[in-house]
Amino acid sequence: MVKALSGAARENALASLSGWEQVEGRDAIRKIFQFRDFNAAFGFMSRVALLAEKMDHHPEWFNVYNKVDVTLSTHDADGLSERDIKMAKAMDAWA
Numbered sequence: 693m694v695k696a697l698s699g700a701a702r703e704n705a706l707a708s709l710s711g712w713e714q715v716e717g718r719d720a721i722r723k724i725f726q727f728r729d730f731n732a733a734f735g736f737m738s739r740v741a742l743l744a745e746k747m748d749h750h751p752e753w754f755n756v757y758n759k760v761d762v763t764l765s766t767h768d769a770d771g772l773s774e775r776d777i778k779m780a781k782a783m784d785a786w787a
């Protein structure tokens with residue numbers, strides 16, 4: 693059972709990310725990625741999809757053309773967990 697991050701661990705985790713915002717009324721983080729075109733956006737999504745399957749942890753995302761709107765939270769923890777931070781860092785590295 694994965695636990696939601698809290699206190700200093702949560703603050704430190706959020707501080708390690710780039711450009712993610714906290715979602716109003718939900719223990720989740722969100723970021724909108726913008727790419728040069730759809731091809732680049734979908735390539736990013738394909739790469740993240742393979743990681744999601746490997747981690748058994750899946751983003752909530754919405755894609756329109758070159759934008760990918762991502763929200764991360766952990767259903768099992770009913771909040772933000774290390775899994776979300778790990779995935780967010782990978783997304784930042786690959787964007």
Ligand code: HBI
Binds near residue numbers: 769
């Ligand atoms: N993805 N974001 C997210 N959060 C989860 O808790 C989660 C998931 N993908 C698969 C998954 N959990 C499964 O482990 C459970 O639905 C059984």
